[in-house]
Amino acid sequence: MSSSTIQNNTTPKEFSPKTVIIWLLIVASTMLFLAFCSAYFVHQGDGLRNNAWLKFDLPFEFWLSAGIVLISSFFMQMAYRAAQKDDIYKIPSLLTITLICGIAFCISQFYGWLNLMDRGLFLSNKEPAEISASFVYVISAAHFAHIIGGLILLTVGIARASKLQIHKKNLVFINICKTYWHFLGILWILLLLFLYFA
Amino acid sequence: MNCSKLQQCRKIVIFFLQFIKNNNKFAHDLKKTISSFYSRMNTITKNIFKLALVAGIIFFAASLISKSVDIHQLKVDGYSAETIEKPLFGTDEIVYEAPKEVAANDAVATRVKWSLLLFVIILIMVIANAFDISALTAKLTGKQAINSNNVNKWIMLIFLVVGLSATAWEYAVHGKHALLGNASSEHGAIYDSMFNITLILTTIVFVITQILLFYFSFRYAKKDGQKALYYAHNNRLEVFWTIIPAIVLTLLVLRGHQTWRSIVYADVDGTKSTNIEIFAFQFGWNARYAGDDGILGVADYKFISGKNKLGLAYEPEVDSLVVELKAAILSDQQALDNLPKTLESLKADWQAAKDMQDQEAMSSIKKEIEEINCGDRKDDLNASIKRKTKQLERIASIKKDPAVYATYFTKAEEDDIVTQELHLVKNKLVTFKFRSRDIIHSAWLPHFRAQMNVVPGMPTRFTFMPTKTTKEAKAENGPDFEYYLYCNKICGTSHYNMKMKVVIESQEEVDAWLKTQQPAFKPMPAVIAVPAVYLKDSATMTKDSSKNITKKKLALR
Amino acid sequence: MSTETLTATHTHQDEHAHHEHHEPSFIRKYVFSTDHKMISKQFLITGIIMGCLGMLMSLLFRIQLAWPDESFGFLESLLGKWAKGGKIDPNYYMALVTIHGTIMVFYVLTAGLSGTFSNLLIPLQVGARDMASPFMNMLSYWFFFASSVVLLSSFAVETGPASSGWTVYPPLSALQKAMPGSGLGTTLWLVAIILFIVSALLGGINYIVTVLNMRTKGMSMNRLPLTIWAFLLTACLGLLSFPVLLGAGLFLIFDRSFGTSFYLSDIYLNGIGAMTNSGGSPIMYQHLFWFLGHPEVYIILLPALGITSEVIATNARKPIFGYSAMVISLLSIAVLSFIVWGHHMFITGMNPFLGTVFMYVTLIIAVPSAVKTFNYLATLWKGNIRFTPAMMFAIGLVSFFISGGLTGIYLGNAALDVQLHDSYFVVAHFHLVMGSAAIFGMFSGIYHWFPKMFGRMMNNTLGSIHFWLTFASAYMVFFPMHFMGLAGVPRRYYQFSLIPEFGIWMNVNIFITVSAFLGGAAQLLFLYNFFRSIFKGKPATQNPWESNTLEWSAPIKHLHGNWPGDIPAVYRGPHEYSRPDRDLDYFPQHEVGNGEPVHYEAPAETQKTYASDNKDSATKVFFSSFAHLFLLKKA
Structure with a gap:
């Protein structure tokens, strides 16, 4: 940024420090999942070479969660639009629907793990090949932990929206919620595709 | 230094003159003089008190240390078998021999220790003194007694000279011990030349840059009225010193690449060299020679037992291991069932021990009771049962499938020779196949410039050619010289105590030595024919053999 | 900057004016403070305490290395069962080595160095009232504190602290x-490291945002002091690499406690039997660890280099030579550090081709490092050097950076690493280039910014003595180690007297230990000087080093919000020393010069919140919002 722009006071609100913070957090957790995925890749390479890599169908519930997360993202976007249009009385309810979708996602994930266990695939692998299941558990659990964080963020968002603190001129918080929530959705879909195709 | 001292003396003299002069000037005001004298007295007494305190502390510390250092009971050869934790097997051979100059070393150590103490004391006193004097004079004259900038400037120069001469001394004296130019392996010579090139280059850069750094510090130290040159950048200069290092480093990389290739691609397809397995465990090494058939038998961690320490796929041993494991599971099960009873009897024992006032027994029994009460014992037993059941399952699954069975039990292991020493043939390419029982170890043969990690569950290998027999090396380095293989990756309590003697001999000597060694298992009289397909690969583990093949393929590509 | 920032700062300032008479409570001011200057002091003091502990540990195992056959009664009284008969237990030796490394790398040189100076300098040098999120900043410190406590508590464990390096x-x-x-x-080690990662991420995110978003008027990126560039890149490195360590740590925790086999396969453990774990790869951990581990080296070193650049320019009274070259080399070091981790693993049996690749990129790092060194030398050339302790420590850093950096050329070479890996040569290398150099950067920073932190000066004479003793002893400790490594002495060995062929090094070991004690004694001088000067030092003047950067325009007495009035605007780069067109040999960034454009402040915008107009309760709004949504009720 050169000195000529210093008097520019029309910088979009998206670049407020708090939004940048959330973007950096997203970068950090992306690195975490990249680490997991590259570990998965390396193990898979080793495993395939030794004929010790179990390829199994991902539980149906995981795909269901992907659908849920897409729906929740839609509502999140609606809430953000409402805030942009200053339709402030709609925001709390839309955020609440998003939150409920989030909780449904958690429940669906939980049933996904139960599904895996029913098939005899546990976190601790019994055979060398079953290490692929361990990875699925760890990756989905790490994402689950992120979702919990998102739910907390949404709860705060609902409280703020109910106090009418989220409106056209104060979009920072809902922008954070939106960014993080969309990130979680995209992340889950990418992880699912990764686990499906890899 | 002298300069500054003189200056300091001069300053002190001036100060005294001023002191007297000032006192004469204000002689008529007696009260004022007395009060100022008292205030000065105060500072001086304070400092004396401080010095006394420091001296007292030092004296106390000295007496403490002198008491604690047990000079009369120096034990050098005090390492009986009890002090070193004895592993299950392996390191019994390592007997510590006390170095010959023990007495001299002790004397040196004691002397150094005391001189160290003295040195620290003197140092602290000097520093305290210097600090107090300079603070005092600064306070009284209102001026810093020493121009610290000048002093530091000169120390910079002195440090440069002393430092460079110390470096030269290090190169000459300690550099003599460096393993350079005396490599005992074929690639070692290439390695050494690579090292020497890097050494010469870096030494030149080191000397030039350090000289510049300290000389500039000395030369351009602050002077009154001097102003620094305003010189913010020079693109040509910067490009110059970006490109020169880049070129030099590229050359080094190319040369390094060649050297690296000559080390790692010594025997790509594994046909030119003899295979010897190096087996690492906490804490020791074993070498396994292929024996008469020239094939290393299959081994697996699942087959490791008391008699079969390397886990060779020798069927009778494996069968007896299965029996052992089944018995162990039963006894674990019984122990698990008997836990309540054991607890009761322990409590009774504890009561008995309490009556006997046997504190030691009481505490040990109490510990056991706690272990049972908090469920640790139960967990341990359960885990042990689970582990052994799993091991049995895995062994059974190997034996069940005829194809798998045939890859494991090849009979090639019967004449394998497991040794505690490593004897290699001069001028013959050898490939070490590393296998670890438990932890990552690293096999380092410094004299051969050879090192490779030994990773559990992942076979690694290293190929090289020894070029100097032990005898030749002894002729060069003295009669006490031996080649060793050290462990060079932290692997637990006795990591430091994990080495294997390496002997380089002629083919005949090695053959003769191998004859004196017992084969791992005596070959059975009637040898059952084994399909030739399974004998082709000499890898240690079947599942690893596929890995090796892929690796070779990769390497060939 | 943006409206948001401006308004935020203004409201802040108004608030400040409002509450000026309210002194915050002791706990808010000194313990759970959100003020970046207090947090930086907290980081510094915790770092110093951890540093002392780390150094004491090193002295303990140095005693063992120098006199392996003697018994020292005081060791038994100090360590109890871990030094029965006055001789350190081998397990405890390993624990000392491990915790010494952990403390020095993470707690002193990452949190103590970067945490202290990023916190202190980023808002002050870029011209911000505080960090972007002061609360996160406070959390960062307290996570760090908790992490230190957990790590140290492992000394109270019956089986001893972590001891696997x-x-x-x-x-x-x-x-x-x-x-x-x-x-x-x-387990405690892992918990401590995870807490530490959280702390590092919270801190790092804050630093980046503050630098990117909250610079004062005129503080363009090419006018940032090099310290800030270094802190910014350090924070970026941490942000990208610490999550990977978190992943590695999580896998390890799962393997240890939940029976997974990410890192375990084919293991028979003495006294236990064949383990059930199978299918994992121990090398996987090394990849993940060193993906953090190598950037971590630069997380340690870059702040030290940044501090050095600033201190050298100030005290040589010269602009730093090649500002943009310095920034570019920092950038390229930061980028390259992510693709060189494999040079820690040349002999793990990795694909030889990969070894070649890692060798290439590793040696390329030497180019920007060389540029930095030569630029430092060029800055000293024809300067007017004042030997303040800070300056001498900066010169010491350059010297260590040269000595340690050059040995990196050996170790980055895959072929040479076959022999040198894990030998004393490596110990010497990283203690010089990473340990001593970064510690010297830290000392340099402490001496230089002490007046800013505590409003008092440290004693220069004691500082000089401290420097010379530390400098000499560091070389005396680490230089001979190169030759031990070359002679084939492996690292982390407990007792050299059991290995007769290393007998020739016994005297060298004693020499090293004596030097280490000398270095330790020198640190006592520092501690005395530091803690005495906090309370009794000479009061500092506004700009004691006649420096250009913005922090010296802030009042000596700390204010919440840093500047009493408006934040000064910035008119030029940070290194305008000895300009020929000026009588003074410095030209502060915020000073208005002749013919330079005058900036005016954008009018403050007051933000109207709907909340103030709202009479309804939050619950009512919440429930009625559903009606709005479903019944399309108009507001």
Whole structure:
């Protein structure tokens, strides 16, 4: 940024420090999942070479969660639009629907793990090949932990929206919620595709 | 230094003159003089008190240390078998021999220790003194007694000279011990030349840059009225010193690449060299020679037992291991069932021990009771049962499938020779196949410039050619010289105590030595024919053999 | 900057004016403070305490290395059962080595160095009232504090602290029964490191945002002091690499406690039997660990280099030579540091081709490093050097950076690493280039910014003595180690007297230990000087080093919000020393010069909140919002 722009006071609100913070957090957790995925890749390479890599169908519930997360993202976007249009009385309810979708996602994930266990695939692998299941558990659990964080963020968002603190001129918080929530959705879909195709 | 001292003396003299002069000037005001004298007295007494305190502390510390250092009971050869934790097997051979100059070393150590103490004391006193004097004079004259900038400037120069001469001394004296130019392996010579090139280059850069750094510090130290040159950048200069290092480093990389290739691609397809397995465990090494058939038998961690320490796929041993494991599971099960009873009897024992006032027994029994009460014992037993059941399952699954069975039990292991020493043939390419029982170890043969990690569950290998027999090396380095293989990756309590003697001999000597060694298992009289397909690969583990093949393929590509 | 920032700062300032008479409570001011200057002091003092502990540990194991056959009564009284008969237990030796490494790398040189100076300098040098999120900043410190407590508490564990080296390679660290320290000690180590990662991420995110978003008027990126560039890149490195360590640590925790086999395969443990774990790869951990581990080296070194650049320019009274070259080399070091981790693993049996690649990129790092060195030398050339302790420590850093950096050329070479890997040569290398150099950067920073932190000066004479003793002793300790490594002495060996062929090094070991004690004694001088000067030092003047950067325009007495009035605007770069067109040999960034454009402040915008107009309760709004949504009720 050169000195000529210093008097520019029309910088979009998206670049407020708090939004940048959330973007950096997203970068950090992306690195975490990249680490997991590259570990998965390396193990898979080793495993395939030794004929010790179990390829199994991902539980149906995981795909269901992907659908849920897409729906929740839609509502999140609606809430953000409402805030942009200053339709402030709609925001709390839309955020609440998003939150409920989030909780449904958690429940669906939980049933996904139960599904895996029913098939005899546990976190601790019994055979060398079953290490692929361990990875699925760890990756989905790490994402689950992120979702919990998102739910907390949404709860705060609902409280703020109910106090009418989220409106056209104060979009920072809902922008954070939106960014993080969309990130979680995209992340889950990418992880699912990764686990499906890899 | 002298300069500054003189200056300091001069300053002190001036100060005294001023002191007297000032006192004469204000002689008529007696009260004022007395009060100022008292205030000065105060500072001086304070400092004396401080010095006394420091001296007292030092004296106390000295007496403490002198008491604690047990000079009369120096034990050098005090390492009986009890002090070193004895592993299950392996390191019994390592007997510590006390170095010959023990007495001299002790004397040196004691002397150094005391001189160290003295040195620290003197140092602290000097520093305290210097600090107090300079603070005092600064306070009284209102001026810093020493121009610290000048002093530091000169120390910079002195440090440069002393430092460079110390470096030269290090190169000459300690550099003599460096393993350079005396490599005992074929690639070692290439390695050494690579090292020497890097050494010469870096030494030149080191000397030039350090000289510049300290000389500039000395030369351009602050002077009154001097102003620094305003010189913010020079693109040509910067490009110059970006490109020169880049070129030099590229050359080094190319040369390094060649050297690296000559080390790692010594025997790509594994046909030119003899295979010897190096087996690492906490804490020791074993070498396994292929024996008469020239094939290393299959081994697996699942087959490791008391008699079969390397886990060779020798069927009778494996069968007896299965029996052992089944018995162990039963006894674990019984122990698990008997836990309540054991607890009761322990409590009774504890009561008995309490009556006997046997504190030691009481505490040990109490510990056991706690272990049972908090469920640790139960967990341990359960885990042990689970582990052994799993091991049995895995062994059974190997034996069940005829194809798998045939890859494991090849009979090639019967004449394998497991040794505690490593004897290699001069001028013959050898490939070490590393296998670890438990932890990552690293096999380092410094004299051969050879090192490779030994990773559990992942076979690694290293190929090289020894070029100097032990005898030749002894002729060069003295009669006490031996080649060793050290462990060079932290692997637990006795990591430091994990080495294997390496002997380089002629083919005949090695053959003769191998004859004196017992084969791992005596070959059975009637040898059952084994399909030739399974004998082709000499890898240690079947599942690893596929890995090796892929690796070779990769390497060939 | 943006409206948001401006308004935020203004409201802040109004608030400040409002509450000026309210002194915050003791706890808010000194303990749970959100003020970046207080947090930086907290980081510094915790770092110094951890540093002392780390140094004491090193002295303890140096005693063992120098006099392996003697018994020292005081060791038994100090360590109890871990030094029965006055001789350190081998397990405890390993624990000391491990915790010394962990403390020095993470707690002193990452948190103590970057945490202290990023916190202190980023808002002050870019011209911000505080960090972007002061609360996160406070959390960052307290996570760090909790992490330190957890790590140190592992000394109270019956089986001792983690003892598998600071890299805690599995399987040694993953198998609870592999050695005593791998039990509860390693669990605590992992918990401590995870807390530390959280702290580092919270801090790092804050630093980046503050630098990117909250610079004062006129503080363009090419006018940032090099310290800020270094802190910014350090924070970026941490942000990208610490999550990977978190991943590695999580896998390790799963392997240790939940029976997974990410790092474990084919293991038979003495006294336990064949383990059930199968299918994992111990090398996987090394990849993940060193993906953090190598950037971590630069996380340690870059702030030190940044501090050095600033201190050298100020005290040589010269602009730093080649500002943009310095920034570019910092950038390229930061980028390259992510693709060189494999040079720690040349001899793990990795694909030889990969070894070649890692060798290439590793040696390329030497180019920007060389540029930095030459630029430092060029800055000193024809300067007017004042030997303040800070300046001498900066010169010392350059010297260590040269000595240690050059040995990096050996170790980055895959072929040479075959022999040198894990030998004393490596110990010498990283202690010089990473340990001593970064510690010297830290000392340099402490001496230089002490007046800013505490409003008092440290004693220069004691500082000089401290420098010379530390400098000499560091070389005396680490230089001979190169030759030990070349002679084939492996690292982390407990007792050299058991290995007769290393007998020639006994006297050298004694020399090293004596030097280490000398260095330790010198640190006592520092501690005395530091703590005495906090309370009794000479009061500092506004700009004691006649420096250009913005922090010296802030009042000596700390204010919440840093500047009493408006934040000064910035008109030029940070290194305008000895300009020929000026009588003074410095030209502060915020000083208005002749013919330079005058900036005016954008009018403050007051933000109207709907909340103030709202009469309804939050619950009512919440429930009625559903009606709005479904019944399309108009507001």
